[in-house]
Amino acid sequence: MSFLSATLSRVKPSPTIAITAKAAELKAAGRDVIGLSAGEPDFDTPQNIKDAAVAAIAAGKTKYTAPDGIPELKQAACAKMKRDHGLDYTPAQISVGTGGKQTLYNALMATMNEGDEVVIPAPYWVSYPDMVLLAGGTPVIAETSIQTNFKLTADQLEAAITPKTKWLIFNSPSNPTGAGYSREELKELTDVLMRHPHVWVMSDDMYEHLAYDGFEFCTPAEVEPRLYDRTLTCNGVSKAYAMTGWRIGYAAGPVEVIAAMRKIQSQSTSNPCSVSQWAAVEALNGTQSFLAPNNETFKRRRDLVVRMLNDIDGISCPTPEGAFYVYPSIAGLIGKTTPTGTLIDSDEAFATALLEEVDVAVVFGAAFGLSPNFRVSYATSDEALTEACTRIQRFCASLT
């Protein structure tokens, strides 16, 4: 019998972190690797946010705080929910954690019982199914398809719901596809949820501000106010504010769930970094003026990558509404062979060969639960993206 927890045998390490580490290792060994696997903006944290952190240090705000966040940050989150979504929350309905990841994890730990099911549309962010498993629940994967631009349909949601369903995890714009649901598309899903009063929705709005071509972001509780009492809206400062290393996320929802999340956090990590919390107050309350120019840059990169990938025979790449990912299909390349004799029989084989043969790191679709695809993160320079896509074009042209 292993010394290790039996629960751990049910989960796998994050494949995106593993691939990013492998790319870094090859780079350290002198290879000219272009990494398109990491889910973080290449922009620096805005200066006003850094200044707020420096001021917090100077003012001695360096001690323990309340376990689930300082009142000022909870208030800033409430103001944000009102400003952006017209939704009223009080500080007692806000939980601040060490990154969006911790708040999602706490929420699942706080609510899962043996046998509880969680509907997760695929392709999904890699951590959702494993977090559900760690919390003792059962992930129920609802597969979408490229035909609906990877968006879950009402019928697919309806088919996935059982009497044991506890949550739907909803993520728009999505990691890994970038797909963003319009108000109408989301309303079709909330209509299904209205027919199933035992199902709650955990909305992961992490990429809310990263949206292009006039896409209007909306979140379930604003689209269907009657869902307010069974919605947990999760968000954070990591992506839009280029603050991945600061580790601040937050959730807004019913007091009972927020209190349960606080209990878990108080017995595990305690408060998120005090200095980061003050920086996040500035991120939410301060100027949002850098979002538009950043989005211009992301949009330009998205268009560049979509165009160059669609130029490849055998690859089909939808144009997503947001985030900084595209999720092209390689259905037309399966069964081909590389010049060194490797058979491309899966998206994992494709991504491995791409890294080994032309030094481009991407994440294979199986990691996100929908194949045969791969995820490109375009949060890197235009030059690197052009070079990476040129290499992918060359690699695909060399397949026979």
Ligand SMILES: Cc1ncc(COP(=O)(O)O)c(C=O)c1O
């Ligand atoms: C969809 C989604 N949710 C949550 C997170 C977690 O963000 P954080 O870095 O704040 O923990 C990520 C990060 O990659 C993500 O892509």
